[in-house]
Amino acid sequence: MVSRRQLLQSGLSLAALPWLARAASDSALKTATGPDWAAWTAPTPPLALPDLSGREKKLSAWRGSVVIVSFWATWCDPCRDEIPVMSAMAKRHREQGLRLVAVNVGESLGKISTFLAKWPVAGTVLHDRNSAASKQWEAIGLPANYLVDRGGSVRYWHLGELDWQSDRVGGVVTRMLRA
Structure with missing residues (x-):
């Protein structure tokens, strides 16, 4: 598995985000994190953005x-596939403390x-x-x-589409909810 640092040192520029996000295949993105969740080892970045109001x-x-923090765009096919499933998970586990923040x-x-009229989000939508x-x-x-723990620290991350209905992906979420 390639680390975030290695991926960035490979010459990929974060300034090229819009181009890269459109051009990179889902499988190419997954090379950064593997097929499922990868451990996040850096400090949690700040997140302060406006909601749609x-x-x-x-x-x-x-x-x-x-908290599931999900960065997405309307043109992103995997994002359209994920949002309804993430929203269903957020609704199902709301009383246990799961929240969805879609950026x-x-x-x-x-x-x-x-x-959002077609694919509503069961959570908060922020605008980056x-x-x-x-x-x-x-x-x-x-x-x-x-995935952000109850203390506000990122514990896991993943680039590309996740199978939110798989035991491996959902199991990490439910273990965090029980902690």
């Missing part, structure tokens, strides 16, 4: 919950709203207008998913 939300607002990367509010947060989180492709 323009109110700033910070990751610390969800402290005490296990749209670089798109207009109109595009986001149109998308200029892709600054996705760069800080090293989301070099989409979807990019992160």
Whole structure:
């Protein structure tokens, strides 16, 4: 498995995020993290972005919950596949403390709203207008998913589509909820 540092040192530029996210195949993204969750070993990046009403939300607002932070875009086919399944998981485990924070990367509010009318998110949608947060989180492709523990620290991450219905992926989430 290739580490985030190795991936970035290989010459991939985070400044090229929009191009890379569109051009990289889902399987190419998964080379960074493997087929399922990979351990996150760096400090948790900051996350403070506006929601769709323009109110700033910070990751610390969800402290005490296990949080799925998912970077996505409307043009991303795997994102469209994942959002309904992640939303169902978030609804199913809401009382246990699971929250979904879906961070749209670089798109207009109109595009986001149109998308959400078809694929609603059972959680909070944030707007990363200029892709600054996705760069800080090293989301070099989409979807990019992160699992944040109840204390507010990222524990796992994954680039590319995850099989949210698999025991391996869901098992990590449920273990974090029990901790």
